[in-house]
Amino acid sequence: MRQVRVRLFLACLLATIASCLGLVMPLVLKWLVDGPLTSGDLSGIWLGGLVLVLLGATEAGIFGVRRWLTARPLADVEASMRESLYGRLQRLPSAFHDRWSSGQLLSRGTADLGQVHAFLAQPLTFLVVNAVTFVAGCVILLEQQWVLGLVLLVPVVPLTVLCSWFQARHVLASRRAQDLEGDLTTLVEESIRGIRVIKGFGRHRSQARAFEKMVFEVRGVELHRARLLASLSGMFVLLPEIAMGTTLALGVVQVADGTLAAGTLVAFLATVLVLRPVVESTGPLLAMCNQAATAVDRYCEIMDEPLPTQDHLPDVGLSAPPRPAALAFENVHFQYPNASMDAPGVLRGVDLRIEPGETMALVGSTGSGKTTLVGLVPRLYEPTAGRITLDGQDIADLPRSQLRTMVAVAFEDPALFSASVMENVLMGGEAATETDGAWALRVAQADGFVHLLPSGPHTQVGEQGLTLSGGERQRLALARAVVGRPRVLILDDPLSALDIHTEAAVERALRQVLATTTALIVAHRPSTALLADRVALLSDGVVAAVGTHRELLKTNPDYALLMSGIEPLTLGGGTGKGAKTS
Protein backbone atom coordinates (compact mmCIF):
# COMPACT_ATOMS: atom_id res chain seq x y z
CA MET A 1 0.00 0.00 0.00
CA ARG A 2 3.05 2.22 0.18
CA GLN A 3 2.40 3.74 -3.23
CA VAL A 4 -1.08 4.99 -2.27
CA ARG A 5 -0.42 6.04 1.31
CA VAL A 6 -0.68 9.81 0.64
CA ARG A 7 -4.00 9.54 -1.16
CA LEU A 8 -5.34 7.12 1.41
CA PHE A 9 -4.29 9.38 4.28
CA LEU A 10 -5.93 12.37 2.54
CA ALA A 11 -9.10 10.35 1.97
CA CYS A 12 -9.17 9.37 5.65
CA LEU A 13 -8.64 12.98 6.70
CA LEU A 14 -11.43 14.25 4.43
CA ALA A 15 -13.84 11.55 5.61
CA THR A 16 -13.04 12.41 9.24
CA ILE A 17 -13.66 16.12 8.58
CA ALA A 18 -16.94 15.29 6.82
CA SER A 19 -18.05 13.06 9.66
CA CYS A 20 -17.13 15.66 12.30
CA LEU A 21 -19.10 18.27 10.35
CA GLY A 22 -22.10 16.09 11.17
CA LEU A 23 -21.34 16.71 14.85
CA VAL A 24 -21.47 20.49 14.33
CA MET A 25 -25.11 20.29 13.19
CA PRO A 26 -26.51 19.53 16.69
CA LEU A 27 -24.61 22.58 18.02
CA VAL A 28 -26.27 24.76 15.34
CA LEU A 29 -29.62 23.20 16.34
CA LYS A 30 -28.94 24.03 20.00
CA TRP A 31 -28.21 27.66 19.03
CA LEU A 32 -31.39 27.74 16.93
CA VAL A 33 -33.63 26.32 19.70
CA ASP A 34 -32.20 28.34 22.58
CA GLY A 35 -31.69 31.54 20.49
CA PRO A 36 -33.75 32.57 17.43
CA LEU A 37 -36.57 30.02 18.02
CA THR A 38 -37.13 31.09 21.66
CA SER A 39 -36.83 34.80 20.84
CA GLY A 40 -38.86 34.52 17.57
CA ASP A 41 -35.99 35.99 15.50
CA LEU A 42 -37.00 35.04 11.92
CA SER A 43 -33.76 36.13 10.24
CA GLY A 44 -31.79 34.07 12.82
CA ILE A 45 -33.91 30.99 11.95
CA TRP A 46 -33.17 31.49 8.22
CA LEU A 47 -29.47 31.89 8.98
CA GLY A 48 -29.44 28.69 11.08
CA GLY A 49 -31.26 26.82 8.28
CA LEU A 50 -28.76 28.09 5.70
CA VAL A 51 -25.80 27.01 7.85
CA LEU A 52 -27.33 23.51 8.21
CA VAL A 53 -27.82 23.19 4.43
CA LEU A 54 -24.25 24.35 3.78
CA LEU A 55 -22.87 21.88 6.34
CA GLY A 56 -24.82 19.03 4.73
CA ALA A 57 -23.68 19.98 1.20
CA THR A 58 -20.04 20.26 2.30
CA GLU A 59 -20.22 16.83 3.98
CA ALA A 60 -21.65 15.26 0.80
CA GLY A 61 -19.05 17.00 -1.41
CA ILE A 62 -16.17 15.84 0.78
CA PHE A 63 -17.38 12.22 0.65
CA GLY A 64 -17.49 12.48 -3.16
CA VAL A 65 -13.89 13.77 -3.31
CA ARG A 66 -12.81 10.97 -0.96
CA ARG A 67 -14.17 8.32 -3.35
CA TRP A 68 -12.49 10.01 -6.31
CA LEU A 69 -9.19 10.07 -4.39
CA THR A 70 -9.19 6.36 -3.58
CA ALA A 71 -10.93 4.58 -6.47
CA ARG A 72 -8.04 4.38 -8.93
CA PRO A 73 -5.11 3.83 -6.48
CA LEU A 74 -6.97 1.03 -4.71
CA ALA A 75 -7.70 -0.69 -8.01
CA ASP A 76 -3.96 -0.32 -8.70
CA VAL A 77 -3.08 -1.92 -5.33
CA GLU A 78 -5.34 -4.87 -6.10
CA ALA A 79 -3.88 -5.22 -9.60
CA SER A 80 -0.29 -5.12 -8.35
CA MET A 81 -1.02 -7.67 -5.60
CA ARG A 82 -2.61 -9.92 -8.20
CA GLU A 83 0.38 -9.49 -10.49
CA SER A 84 2.85 -10.31 -7.69
CA LEU A 85 0.85 -13.41 -6.79
CA TYR A 86 0.81 -14.59 -10.39
CA GLY A 87 4.55 -13.91 -10.74
CA ARG A 88 5.24 -15.84 -7.55
CA LEU A 89 3.14 -18.80 -8.69
CA GLN A 90 5.10 -18.93 -11.92
CA ARG A 91 8.42 -18.97 -10.07
CA LEU A 92 7.54 -21.39 -7.26
CA PRO A 93 8.90 -24.92 -7.75
CA SER A 94 6.87 -27.87 -9.02
CA ALA A 95 6.92 -29.41 -5.52
CA PHE A 96 4.89 -26.41 -4.32
CA HIS A 97 2.30 -26.94 -7.06
CA ASP A 98 2.08 -30.64 -6.13
CA ARG A 99 1.06 -29.59 -2.60
CA TRP A 100 -1.46 -26.88 -3.45
CA SER A 101 -4.77 -27.43 -5.15
CA SER A 102 -5.59 -25.12 -8.05
CA GLY A 103 -8.82 -23.90 -6.38
CA GLN A 104 -6.96 -22.73 -3.28
CA LEU A 105 -4.58 -20.74 -5.48
CA LEU A 106 -7.36 -19.38 -7.69
CA SER A 107 -9.50 -18.25 -4.77
CA ARG A 108 -6.52 -16.41 -3.30
CA GLY A 109 -6.01 -14.52 -6.55
CA THR A 110 -9.68 -13.66 -7.02
CA ALA A 111 -12.04 -13.71 -4.01
CA ASP A 112 -9.38 -12.94 -1.38
CA LEU A 113 -7.93 -10.00 -3.26
CA GLY A 114 -11.48 -8.73 -3.82
CA GLN A 115 -11.95 -8.78 -0.03
CA VAL A 116 -8.72 -6.85 0.46
CA HIS A 117 -9.81 -4.24 -2.08
CA ALA A 118 -13.23 -3.90 -0.41
CA PHE A 119 -11.53 -3.46 2.97
CA LEU A 120 -9.18 -0.76 1.73
CA ALA A 121 -12.02 1.10 -0.01
CA GLN A 122 -14.40 1.32 2.95
CA PRO A 123 -13.78 -0.33 6.34
CA LEU A 124 -10.20 0.88 6.70
CA THR A 125 -11.25 4.52 6.28
CA PHE A 126 -14.36 4.12 8.39
CA LEU A 127 -12.48 2.49 11.25
CA VAL A 128 -10.44 5.69 11.55
CA VAL A 129 -13.38 8.01 10.82
CA ASN A 130 -15.66 6.25 13.28
CA ALA A 131 -13.05 6.17 16.03
CA VAL A 132 -12.36 9.93 15.69
CA THR A 133 -16.08 10.79 15.36
CA PHE A 134 -16.91 8.66 18.40
CA VAL A 135 -14.27 10.27 20.60
CA ALA A 136 -15.19 13.80 19.40
CA GLY A 137 -18.91 13.04 19.93
CA CYS A 138 -18.26 11.74 23.47
CA VAL A 139 -16.29 14.89 24.33
CA ILE A 140 -19.21 17.06 23.06
CA LEU A 141 -21.75 14.95 25.00
CA LEU A 142 -19.76 15.09 28.26
CA GLU A 143 -19.17 18.78 27.79
CA GLN A 144 -22.91 19.44 27.29
CA GLN A 145 -24.17 17.37 30.21
CA TRP A 146 -21.59 15.07 31.82
CA VAL A 147 -24.03 12.99 33.92
CA LEU A 148 -26.16 12.13 30.87
CA GLY A 149 -22.95 11.60 28.91
CA LEU A 150 -21.68 9.07 31.44
CA VAL A 151 -25.01 7.19 31.43
CA LEU A 152 -24.77 7.00 27.66
CA LEU A 153 -21.23 5.63 27.83
CA VAL A 154 -22.03 2.76 30.23
CA PRO A 155 -22.60 0.22 27.34
CA VAL A 156 -19.01 0.77 26.14
CA VAL A 157 -17.75 -1.72 28.79
CA PRO A 158 -19.99 -4.73 27.93
CA LEU A 159 -19.68 -3.99 24.21
CA THR A 160 -15.87 -4.09 24.39
CA VAL A 161 -16.01 -7.50 26.10
CA LEU A 162 -18.49 -8.66 23.46
CA CYS A 163 -16.16 -7.49 20.68
CA SER A 164 -13.29 -9.62 21.95
CA TRP A 165 -15.67 -12.64 22.21
CA PHE A 166 -16.78 -11.98 18.63
CA GLN A 167 -13.25 -11.54 17.31
CA ALA A 168 -12.02 -14.85 18.73
CA ARG A 169 -14.82 -16.76 16.99
CA HIS A 170 -15.31 -14.77 13.81
CA VAL A 171 -11.64 -14.93 12.76
CA LEU A 172 -11.76 -18.76 12.87
CA ALA A 173 -15.07 -18.88 10.99
CA SER A 174 -13.73 -16.50 8.31
CA ARG A 175 -10.66 -18.66 7.78
CA ARG A 176 -12.77 -21.79 7.52
CA ALA A 177 -15.21 -20.14 5.07
CA GLN A 178 -12.46 -18.82 2.81
CA ASP A 179 -10.60 -22.16 2.82
CA LEU A 180 -13.82 -23.97 1.96
CA GLU A 181 -14.40 -21.59 -0.92
CA GLY A 182 -10.98 -22.62 -2.23
CA ASP A 183 -11.95 -26.30 -2.02
CA LEU A 184 -15.22 -25.52 -3.75
CA THR A 185 -13.34 -23.79 -6.57
CA THR A 186 -11.12 -26.89 -6.95
CA LEU A 187 -14.17 -29.13 -7.17
CA VAL A 188 -15.82 -26.93 -9.80
CA GLU A 189 -12.61 -26.68 -11.80
CA GLU A 190 -12.04 -30.45 -11.72
CA SER A 191 -15.65 -31.12 -12.70
CA ILE A 192 -15.37 -28.79 -15.69
CA ARG A 193 -12.01 -30.18 -16.80
CA GLY A 194 -13.15 -33.76 -16.31
CA ILE A 195 -16.61 -33.24 -17.81
CA ARG A 196 -16.05 -35.94 -20.45
CA VAL A 197 -15.17 -38.53 -17.79
CA ILE A 198 -18.16 -37.50 -15.70
CA LYS A 199 -20.50 -37.76 -18.67
CA GLY A 200 -18.84 -40.90 -20.00
CA PHE A 201 -19.26 -42.76 -16.72
CA GLY A 202 -22.61 -41.14 -15.91
CA ARG A 203 -21.13 -39.77 -12.69
CA HIS A 204 -22.98 -36.44 -12.79
CA ARG A 205 -25.20 -37.40 -9.85
CA SER A 206 -22.34 -38.42 -7.56
CA GLN A 207 -20.41 -35.30 -8.59
CA ALA A 208 -23.47 -33.17 -7.93
CA ARG A 209 -23.81 -34.82 -4.51
CA ALA A 210 -20.18 -34.08 -3.66
CA PHE A 211 -20.72 -30.50 -4.79
CA GLU A 212 -23.94 -30.17 -2.80
CA LYS A 213 -22.21 -31.54 0.31
CA MET A 214 -19.49 -28.94 0.05
CA VAL A 215 -21.95 -26.15 -0.75
CA PHE A 216 -23.87 -27.04 2.41
CA GLU A 217 -20.67 -27.05 4.41
CA VAL A 218 -19.90 -23.55 3.12
CA ARG A 219 -23.48 -22.53 3.87
CA GLY A 220 -23.15 -23.87 7.44
CA VAL A 221 -19.99 -21.85 8.06
CA GLU A 222 -21.56 -18.75 6.48
CA LEU A 223 -24.60 -19.11 8.72
CA HIS A 224 -22.36 -19.49 11.77
CA ARG A 225 -20.61 -16.32 10.72
CA ALA A 226 -23.94 -14.54 10.20
CA ARG A 227 -25.16 -15.68 13.65
CA LEU A 228 -22.03 -14.31 15.29
CA LEU A 229 -22.45 -11.00 13.48
CA ALA A 230 -26.16 -10.89 14.28
CA SER A 231 -25.43 -11.38 18.01
CA LEU A 232 -22.82 -8.63 17.99
CA SER A 233 -24.86 -6.20 15.86
CA GLY A 234 -27.97 -6.89 17.94
CA MET A 235 -26.13 -5.95 21.12
CA PHE A 236 -24.62 -2.91 19.40
CA VAL A 237 -28.18 -1.71 18.74
CA LEU A 238 -29.87 -2.85 21.96
CA LEU A 239 -27.46 -1.58 24.61
CA PRO A 240 -27.02 1.94 23.11
CA GLU A 241 -30.84 2.15 22.64
CA ILE A 242 -31.37 1.34 26.33
CA ALA A 243 -28.76 3.94 27.28
CA MET A 244 -30.41 6.48 24.94
CA GLY A 245 -33.87 5.80 26.40
CA THR A 246 -32.50 6.25 29.91
CA THR A 247 -30.74 9.52 29.05
CA LEU A 248 -33.86 10.80 27.27
CA ALA A 249 -35.98 10.07 30.35
CA LEU A 250 -33.41 11.63 32.68
CA GLY A 251 -33.02 14.64 30.36
CA VAL A 252 -36.78 15.26 30.13
CA VAL A 253 -37.01 15.15 33.96
CA GLN A 254 -34.13 17.65 34.18
CA VAL A 255 -35.78 19.97 31.60
CA ALA A 256 -39.05 19.73 33.57
CA ASP A 257 -37.13 20.56 36.78
CA GLY A 258 -35.56 23.51 34.97
CA THR A 259 -32.02 22.23 35.61
CA LEU A 260 -31.40 21.66 31.86
CA ALA A 261 -32.13 23.95 28.89
CA ALA A 262 -34.40 22.42 26.20
CA GLY A 263 -31.88 23.41 23.51
CA THR A 264 -29.11 21.52 25.32
CA LEU A 265 -31.29 18.37 25.48
CA VAL A 266 -32.13 18.69 21.75
CA ALA A 267 -28.43 19.14 20.90
CA PHE A 268 -27.50 16.23 23.19
CA LEU A 269 -29.99 13.90 21.52
CA ALA A 270 -29.07 15.12 18.02
CA THR A 271 -25.40 14.33 18.79
CA VAL A 272 -26.45 10.89 19.99
CA LEU A 273 -28.33 10.37 16.72
CA VAL A 274 -25.20 11.32 14.76
CA LEU A 275 -23.18 8.79 16.80
CA ARG A 276 -25.74 6.02 16.47
CA PRO A 277 -24.80 4.81 12.94
CA VAL A 278 -21.12 5.11 13.93
CA VAL A 279 -21.66 2.69 16.81
CA GLU A 280 -24.04 0.41 14.94
CA SER A 281 -21.63 -0.07 12.04
CA THR A 282 -18.95 -1.51 14.38
CA GLY A 283 -20.12 -5.15 13.93
CA PRO A 284 -20.09 -5.22 10.11
CA LEU A 285 -16.80 -3.27 10.11
CA LEU A 286 -15.14 -5.79 12.43
CA ALA A 287 -16.48 -8.65 10.30
CA MET A 288 -15.03 -7.08 7.13
CA CYS A 289 -11.71 -6.51 8.92
CA ASN A 290 -11.57 -10.20 9.85
CA GLN A 291 -12.36 -11.30 6.34
CA ALA A 292 -9.69 -8.97 4.93
CA ALA A 293 -7.15 -10.13 7.56
CA THR A 294 -7.87 -13.75 6.64
CA ALA A 295 -7.55 -12.89 2.95
CA VAL A 296 -4.17 -11.22 3.55
CA ASP A 297 -3.01 -14.21 5.62
CA ARG A 298 -3.97 -16.56 2.82
CA TYR A 299 -2.27 -14.31 0.24
CA CYS A 300 0.91 -14.12 2.31
CA GLU A 301 1.03 -17.90 2.67
CA ILE A 302 1.87 -17.96 -1.04
CA MET A 303 4.02 -14.83 -1.05
CA ASP A 304 6.08 -16.16 1.89
CA GLU A 305 6.76 -19.51 0.20
CA PRO A 306 10.51 -19.61 -0.41
CA LEU A 307 11.51 -19.34 -4.03
CA PRO A 308 14.06 -21.78 -5.42
CA THR A 309 17.54 -20.59 -4.46
CA GLN A 310 20.43 -19.69 -6.72
CA ASP A 311 18.30 -17.88 -9.26
CA HIS A 312 20.72 -15.00 -9.38
CA LEU A 313 23.73 -16.97 -10.49
CA PRO A 314 25.86 -15.38 -13.19
CA ASP A 315 25.48 -16.66 -16.73
CA VAL A 316 28.33 -19.18 -17.16
CA GLY A 317 28.32 -18.84 -20.94
CA LEU A 318 27.46 -22.48 -21.59
CA SER A 319 24.81 -21.59 -24.14
CA ALA A 320 27.27 -20.40 -26.77
CA PRO A 321 28.17 -21.85 -29.21
CA PRO A 322 24.90 -23.79 -29.81
CA ARG A 323 26.29 -27.31 -29.99
CA PRO A 324 25.03 -30.50 -28.36
CA ALA A 325 25.98 -30.86 -24.70
CA ALA A 326 27.02 -33.97 -22.77
CA LEU A 327 24.38 -34.84 -20.20
CA ALA A 328 25.34 -36.96 -17.18
CA PHE A 329 23.46 -38.25 -14.14
CA GLU A 330 25.82 -39.03 -11.27
CA ASN A 331 24.41 -41.18 -8.46
CA VAL A 332 21.09 -39.31 -8.63
CA HIS A 333 18.57 -40.00 -5.86
CA PHE A 334 15.09 -38.52 -5.73
CA GLN A 335 11.95 -38.73 -3.64
CA TYR A 336 8.86 -36.51 -3.96
CA PRO A 337 8.50 -34.20 -0.95
CA ASN A 338 4.90 -35.32 -0.43
CA ALA A 339 5.72 -39.06 -0.45
CA SER A 340 5.43 -41.00 2.82
CA MET A 341 8.57 -41.09 4.98
CA ASP A 342 9.09 -44.86 4.76
CA ALA A 343 8.55 -45.11 0.97
CA PRO A 344 11.75 -45.96 -0.91
CA GLY A 345 12.96 -43.16 -3.22
CA VAL A 346 11.70 -43.10 -6.81
CA LEU A 347 15.33 -42.85 -7.98
CA ARG A 348 17.97 -44.59 -5.90
CA GLY A 349 21.35 -43.91 -7.51
CA VAL A 350 20.95 -43.30 -11.22
CA ASP A 351 24.24 -43.20 -13.16
CA LEU A 352 23.96 -42.43 -16.86
CA ARG A 353 26.05 -40.50 -19.38
CA ILE A 354 24.72 -39.28 -22.71
CA GLU A 355 27.43 -38.11 -25.08
CA PRO A 356 27.10 -34.84 -27.06
CA GLY A 357 24.85 -35.47 -30.06
CA GLU A 358 23.80 -38.89 -28.80
CA THR A 359 20.16 -39.98 -28.56
CA MET A 360 19.38 -42.09 -25.50
CA ALA A 361 16.03 -43.83 -25.04
CA LEU A 362 14.82 -44.34 -21.48
CA VAL A 363 12.78 -47.47 -21.00
CA GLY A 364 11.17 -48.88 -17.88
CA SER A 365 7.93 -50.28 -16.58
CA THR A 366 5.03 -48.03 -15.61
CA GLY A 367 5.83 -46.00 -12.52
CA SER A 368 9.54 -46.82 -12.66
CA GLY A 369 10.43 -43.11 -12.58
CA LYS A 370 11.15 -42.19 -16.22
CA THR A 371 9.12 -38.96 -16.16
CA THR A 372 10.59 -38.15 -12.78
CA LEU A 373 14.15 -38.60 -14.07
CA VAL A 374 13.70 -36.47 -17.19
CA GLY A 375 11.91 -33.78 -15.11
CA LEU A 376 15.10 -33.32 -13.09
CA VAL A 377 17.01 -32.05 -16.15
CA PRO A 378 15.08 -28.75 -16.59
CA ARG A 379 15.05 -28.63 -12.74
CA LEU A 380 11.29 -29.05 -12.31
CA TYR A 381 12.47 -30.86 -9.16
CA GLU A 382 15.85 -30.96 -7.48
CA PRO A 383 17.62 -34.32 -6.88
CA THR A 384 17.67 -35.28 -3.19
CA ALA A 385 21.26 -36.50 -3.68
CA GLY A 386 23.78 -36.78 -6.49
CA ARG A 387 24.13 -34.35 -9.37
CA ILE A 388 23.28 -33.80 -13.01
CA THR A 389 25.82 -32.17 -15.27
CA LEU A 390 25.79 -30.50 -18.69
CA ASP A 391 29.27 -30.56 -20.24
CA GLY A 392 30.63 -31.28 -16.77
CA GLN A 393 28.88 -28.26 -15.22
CA ASP A 394 26.49 -29.08 -12.36
CA ILE A 395 23.05 -27.82 -13.47
CA ALA A 396 22.39 -26.72 -9.86
CA ASP A 397 25.05 -24.03 -10.46
CA LEU A 398 23.38 -22.75 -13.63
CA PRO A 399 20.76 -19.99 -13.54
CA ARG A 400 17.42 -21.62 -14.28
CA SER A 401 16.72 -19.19 -17.12
CA GLN A 402 19.96 -20.19 -18.83
CA LEU A 403 19.38 -23.89 -18.23
CA ARG A 404 15.93 -23.67 -19.76
CA THR A 405 17.20 -22.05 -22.94
CA MET A 406 19.55 -25.03 -23.33
CA VAL A 407 17.09 -27.78 -22.47
CA ALA A 408 13.67 -28.23 -24.11
CA VAL A 409 11.03 -30.69 -23.01
CA ALA A 410 7.90 -32.17 -24.61
CA PHE A 411 5.74 -33.93 -22.05
CA GLU A 412 3.44 -36.85 -22.71
CA ASP A 413 0.43 -34.78 -21.68
CA PRO A 414 0.86 -31.68 -23.85
CA ALA A 415 -0.59 -28.50 -22.39
CA LEU A 416 -1.62 -25.85 -24.91
CA PHE A 417 -2.37 -22.28 -23.92
CA SER A 418 -5.13 -19.94 -25.01
CA ALA A 419 -3.18 -18.48 -27.91
CA SER A 420 -2.63 -19.18 -31.62
CA VAL A 421 -0.94 -22.37 -32.83
CA MET A 422 2.12 -20.34 -33.84
CA GLU A 423 2.31 -18.56 -30.47
CA ASN A 424 2.11 -21.91 -28.69
CA VAL A 425 4.95 -23.28 -30.78
CA LEU A 426 7.14 -20.16 -30.44
CA MET A 427 6.91 -20.42 -26.64
CA GLY A 428 9.63 -23.08 -27.00
CA GLY A 429 12.34 -20.65 -28.13
CA GLU A 430 12.87 -17.13 -26.91
CA ALA A 431 14.44 -15.89 -30.14
CA ALA A 432 12.50 -18.22 -32.45
CA THR A 433 10.87 -16.61 -35.49
CA GLU A 434 7.80 -17.64 -37.48
CA THR A 435 10.15 -19.29 -40.01
CA ASP A 436 11.54 -21.45 -37.17
CA GLY A 437 7.95 -22.14 -36.14
CA ALA A 438 7.03 -23.30 -39.65
CA TRP A 439 10.15 -25.56 -39.69
CA ALA A 440 9.23 -27.00 -36.26
CA LEU A 441 5.68 -27.72 -37.43
CA ARG A 442 7.13 -29.61 -40.40
CA VAL A 443 9.46 -31.65 -38.15
CA ALA A 444 6.52 -32.59 -35.95
CA GLN A 445 4.46 -33.42 -39.07
CA ALA A 446 1.93 -30.89 -37.84
CA ASP A 447 2.06 -28.52 -40.84
CA GLY A 448 -0.56 -30.57 -42.72
CA PHE A 449 -3.35 -30.34 -40.18
CA VAL A 450 -2.37 -26.82 -39.04
CA HIS A 451 -2.85 -25.42 -42.55
CA LEU A 452 -6.31 -26.93 -42.67
CA LEU A 453 -7.34 -25.04 -39.50
CA PRO A 454 -9.67 -22.04 -40.09
CA SER A 455 -6.87 -19.45 -39.78
CA GLY A 456 -3.91 -21.78 -40.36
CA PRO A 457 -1.09 -21.31 -37.82
CA HIS A 458 -2.90 -18.26 -36.46
CA THR A 459 -5.94 -20.23 -35.30
CA GLN A 460 -6.65 -19.87 -31.60
CA VAL A 461 -6.28 -23.11 -29.64
CA GLY A 462 -6.19 -24.00 -25.95
CA GLU A 463 -9.01 -23.56 -23.49
CA GLN A 464 -10.66 -20.66 -25.30
CA GLY A 465 -9.92 -21.89 -28.80
CA LEU A 466 -10.32 -24.78 -31.09
CA THR A 467 -10.14 -28.24 -29.55
CA LEU A 468 -7.49 -30.47 -31.08
CA SER A 469 -7.10 -34.24 -30.94
CA GLY A 470 -4.58 -35.83 -28.54
CA GLY A 471 -2.19 -36.65 -31.41
CA GLU A 472 -2.44 -33.11 -32.83
CA ARG A 473 -1.71 -31.61 -29.44
CA GLN A 474 1.28 -33.94 -29.02
CA ARG A 475 2.68 -32.87 -32.36
CA LEU A 476 2.32 -29.18 -31.42
CA ALA A 477 4.12 -29.90 -28.13
CA LEU A 478 6.87 -31.64 -30.10
CA ALA A 479 7.14 -28.62 -32.42
CA ARG A 480 7.38 -26.38 -29.33
CA ALA A 481 10.22 -28.54 -27.96
CA VAL A 482 12.32 -28.46 -31.14
CA VAL A 483 11.68 -24.87 -32.27
CA GLY A 484 14.46 -23.37 -30.14
CA ARG A 485 16.99 -25.94 -31.48
CA PRO A 486 17.96 -26.80 -27.91
CA ARG A 487 21.30 -28.32 -26.95
CA VAL A 488 19.48 -31.00 -24.97
CA LEU A 489 16.09 -32.29 -26.07
CA ILE A 490 13.93 -34.25 -23.64
CA LEU A 491 10.93 -36.05 -25.06
CA ASP A 492 8.62 -37.85 -22.65
CA ASP A 493 6.97 -40.46 -24.84
CA PRO A 494 6.16 -37.80 -27.43
CA LEU A 495 4.56 -40.04 -30.03
CA SER A 496 2.28 -42.16 -27.83
CA ALA A 497 -0.95 -40.74 -29.27
CA LEU A 498 0.02 -41.10 -32.95
CA ASP A 499 -1.02 -43.82 -35.38
CA ILE A 500 1.85 -45.89 -36.77
CA HIS A 501 1.99 -44.05 -40.13
CA THR A 502 2.11 -40.59 -38.58
CA GLU A 503 4.57 -41.88 -35.99
CA ALA A 504 6.85 -43.17 -38.77
CA ALA A 505 6.62 -39.82 -40.60
CA VAL A 506 7.40 -37.87 -37.42
CA GLU A 507 10.31 -40.20 -36.66
CA ARG A 508 11.79 -39.65 -40.12
CA ALA A 509 11.63 -35.87 -39.69
CA LEU A 510 12.80 -36.08 -36.08
CA ARG A 511 15.98 -37.90 -37.04
CA GLN A 512 17.36 -34.70 -38.65
CA VAL A 513 16.80 -32.83 -35.38
CA LEU A 514 18.21 -35.64 -33.24
CA ALA A 515 21.40 -35.60 -35.33
CA THR A 516 22.14 -32.07 -34.11
CA THR A 517 21.27 -32.32 -30.42
CA THR A 518 21.70 -34.49 -27.35
CA ALA A 519 18.41 -36.22 -26.68
CA LEU A 520 16.80 -38.25 -23.92
CA ILE A 521 13.59 -39.91 -25.06
CA VAL A 522 11.21 -41.81 -22.82
CA ALA A 523 10.07 -44.77 -24.90
CA HIS A 524 7.38 -47.36 -24.42
CA ARG A 525 7.48 -48.81 -27.92
CA PRO A 526 10.29 -50.45 -29.92
CA SER A 527 9.72 -47.92 -32.75
CA THR A 528 10.59 -45.03 -30.41
CA ALA A 529 13.52 -46.93 -28.87
CA LEU A 530 14.85 -47.52 -32.41
CA LEU A 531 15.23 -43.74 -32.85
CA ALA A 532 17.94 -43.84 -30.20
CA ASP A 533 21.64 -44.66 -30.48
CA ARG A 534 21.49 -46.41 -27.12
CA VAL A 535 18.80 -47.43 -24.65
CA ALA A 536 18.89 -47.22 -20.84
CA LEU A 537 16.66 -49.53 -18.83
CA LEU A 538 15.37 -47.97 -15.62
CA SER A 539 14.40 -50.48 -12.99
CA ASP A 540 14.19 -50.40 -9.19
CA GLY A 541 15.26 -46.75 -9.16
CA VAL A 542 18.56 -47.36 -10.97
CA VAL A 543 19.77 -47.75 -14.55
CA ALA A 544 19.87 -51.54 -14.76
CA ALA A 545 21.31 -51.84 -18.28
CA VAL A 546 22.57 -49.67 -21.14
CA GLY A 547 23.11 -50.75 -24.75
CA THR A 548 21.65 -50.59 -28.21
CA HIS A 549 18.08 -51.74 -28.72
CA ARG A 550 19.26 -54.91 -30.47
CA GLU A 551 21.92 -55.70 -27.84
CA LEU A 552 19.45 -55.34 -25.00
CA LEU A 553 16.83 -57.39 -26.81
CA LYS A 554 19.40 -60.19 -27.02
CA THR A 555 21.06 -59.89 -23.64
CA ASN A 556 18.45 -58.50 -21.26
CA PRO A 557 15.33 -60.61 -20.71
CA ASP A 558 13.60 -57.84 -18.76
CA TYR A 559 14.07 -55.43 -21.65
CA ALA A 560 12.94 -58.03 -24.15
CA LEU A 561 9.77 -58.67 -22.16
CA LEU A 562 9.10 -54.97 -21.72
CA MET A 563 9.48 -54.25 -25.42
CA SER A 564 7.34 -57.20 -26.41
CA GLY A 565 4.52 -55.58 -24.47
CA ILE A 566 4.22 -58.24 -21.76
CA GLU A 567 4.78 -57.04 -18.20
CA PRO A 568 7.65 -59.19 -16.87
CA LEU A 569 7.30 -61.15 -13.66
CA THR A 570 10.68 -60.15 -12.35
CA LEU A 571 10.71 -56.48 -13.28
CA GLY A 572 9.74 -54.74 -10.02
CA GLY A 573 10.45 -51.31 -11.47
CA GLY A 574 7.80 -49.13 -9.85
CA THR A 575 8.14 -47.84 -6.37
CA GLY A 576 4.85 -46.19 -5.77
CA LYS A 577 1.20 -46.22 -6.61
CA GLY A 578 1.78 -46.36 -10.38
CA ALA A 579 3.93 -49.50 -10.20
CA LYS A 580 2.57 -52.75 -11.55
CA THR A 581 3.80 -56.07 -10.17
CA SER A 582 2.39 -59.48 -10.76
Ligand SMILES: Nc1ncnc2c1ncn2[C@@H]1O[C@H](COP(=O)(O)OP(=O)(O)OP(=O)(O)O)[C@@H](O)[C@H]1O
Ligand atom coordinates in the same frame (compact mmCIF):
# COMPACT_ATOMS: atom_id res chain seq x y z
N1 LIG B 1 4.12 -35.27 -8.17
C1 LIG B 1 4.27 -36.44 -7.59
N2 LIG B 1 4.19 -36.56 -6.25
C2 LIG B 1 4.36 -37.74 -5.64
N3 LIG B 1 4.61 -38.89 -6.29
C3 LIG B 1 4.70 -38.86 -7.63
C4 LIG B 1 4.53 -37.63 -8.34
N4 LIG B 1 4.66 -37.89 -9.66
C5 LIG B 1 4.91 -39.21 -9.75
N5 LIG B 1 4.93 -39.79 -8.54
C6 LIG B 1 5.22 -41.20 -8.23
O1 LIG B 1 6.54 -41.45 -8.64
C7 LIG B 1 6.65 -42.73 -9.25
C8 LIG B 1 7.31 -42.58 -10.63
O2 LIG B 1 6.41 -41.86 -11.45
P1 LIG B 1 6.80 -41.46 -12.95
O3 LIG B 1 5.69 -40.63 -13.49
O4 LIG B 1 8.15 -40.89 -12.97
O5 LIG B 1 6.81 -42.90 -13.65
P2 LIG B 1 6.98 -43.24 -15.18
O6 LIG B 1 8.06 -44.28 -15.26
O7 LIG B 1 7.17 -42.03 -16.00
O8 LIG B 1 5.57 -43.90 -15.47
P3 LIG B 1 4.78 -44.01 -16.87
O9 LIG B 1 5.55 -44.91 -17.74
O10 LIG B 1 3.48 -44.61 -16.46
O11 LIG B 1 4.62 -42.63 -17.42
C9 LIG B 1 5.25 -43.31 -9.30
O12 LIG B 1 5.15 -44.22 -8.25
C10 LIG B 1 4.35 -42.12 -9.08
O13 LIG B 1 3.20 -42.50 -8.35
